[in-house]
Amino acid sequence: MNLIDQVEQLFIQDKIDIFLGYKALDGHLLPHGFTRDRMEELKALQVSEGRYSLEKIATHLTEKHPDIRIGMIARECNLRTLNLLYTWKQLNPENIETINISCCPSPLKPHSDCSYLEPKQTGAYKKTHGIDFNADPDTFLDDFNNKNRFSRWMYEFNKCIKCYGCRNICPVCFCDECSLEHASLVEPGTLPVDVPIFHLIRATHMAGRCIDCGLCEDACPMDIPLRLLYRQVNAIVSDIFDYRPGNGTDQSPFTIIGEKTVLEPKPMDAQLEGEKEYGL
Numbered sequence: 030m031n032l033i034d035q036v037e038q039l040f041i042q043d044k045i046d047i048f049l050g051y052k053a054l055d056g057h058l059l060p061h062g063f064t065r066d067r068m069e070e071l072k073a074l075q076v077s078e079g080r081y082s083l084e085k086i087a088t089h090l091t092e093k094h095p096d097i098r099i100g101m102i103a104r105e106c107n108l109r110t111l112n113l114l115y116t117w118k119q120l121n122p123e124n125i126e127t128i129n130i131s132c133c134p135s136p137l138k139p140h141s142d143c144s145y146l147e148p149k150q151t152g153a154y155k156k157t158h159g160i161d162f163n164a165d166p167d168t169f170l171d172d173f174n175n176k177n178r179f180s181r182w183m184y185e186f187n188k189c190i191k192c193y194g195c196r197n198i199c200p201v202c203f204c205d206e207c208s209l210e211h212a213s214l215v216e217p218g219t220l221p222v223d224v225p226i227f228h229l230i231r232a233t234h235m236a237g238r239c240i241d242c243g244l245c246e247d248a249c250p251m252d253i254p255l256r257l258l259y260r261q262v263n264a265i266v267s268d269i270f271d272y273r274p275g276n277g278t279d280q281s282p283f284t285i286i287g288e289k290t291v292l293e294p295k296p297m298d299a300q301l302e303g304e305k306e307y308g309l
């Protein structure tokens with residue numbers, strides 16, 4: 030059964046209220062919500078070569094309509110995200126239907142919009158002063174000493190234009206209040222960006238949460254190798270807790286602070302409450 034027929038069946042069998050896929054608009058494939066009352070639109074449903082975090086749309090829809098049943102196209106990275114969002118109780122697995130697309134490696138991508146398949150090339154200056162997109166995460170710590178690593182990351186962080194693209198595209202950045210906009214941590218509305226605090230806040234929040242989809246790195250207009258950064262922090266979590274985000278629906282080691290943090294992620298409030306509760 031082709032994709033359109035499969036989605037049609039999900040509507041006919043009353044399994045979903047909306048299907049998240051892609052539709053061409055002015056020559057670009059953009060995320061689109063297909064609904065039962067406009068079934069004729071399904072003719073335009075396509076699988077995009079590019080990737081977008083459809084789960085982020087699902088999370089927003091669920092926030093507004095907790096019982097909505099959502100269908101979506103899901104690649105491997107989408108499935109890892111969904112697992113993580115179930116763990117963090119941002120989505121209810123009973124309300125999600127996926128049509129799975131195997132794409133790693135993908136016949137869908139003659140050129141690559143996916144950082145998994147074709148990491149960006151690194152220029153000569155970046156190679157000597159910054160960080161190679163293709164740096165091996167397993168040997169990175171051994172390849173450079175502390176001073177060299179610090180100076181290379183600072184070179185990368187200082188390029189940041191504080192566009193928030195990395196956070197906005199990230200399917201697992203779902204906090205109601207984001208620390209990156211908390212005035213006591215990151216000065217609002219100013220440039221240059223506070224370095225390295227801006228990037229270290231996000232890096233620590235991605236520990237045990239990043240599912241390594243690479244969308245943030247793809248979105249970053251300043252070519253900062255964010256994926257490597259988050260892989261490094263996640264390696265620490267994996268070593269200590271033997272936990273790989275998104276590989277299953279096991280509880281994250283960072284959900285142990287309390288149900289409140291899991292259900293209503295407001296990092297600053299949760300932290301203060303946690304400090305009070307546990308006398309930290």
Ligand code: SF4
Pocket residue numbers: 195198199200201202235238239240241242243244245246255256259
């Ligand atoms: S790779 Fe980037 S966008 Fe993807 S989950 Fe990790 S931090 Fe978020």
Ligand code: SF4
Pocket residue numbers: 196201202203204206207208209230231234235296
């Ligand atoms: S507080 Fe951290 S985890 Fe939450 S949205 Fe902001 S960057 Fe993402």
Ligand code: SF4
Pocket residue numbers: 188189190191192193194195196245248249250251252253
């Ligand atoms: S996407 Fe890149 S430039 Fe924009 S805030 Fe994130 S790190 Fe900075």
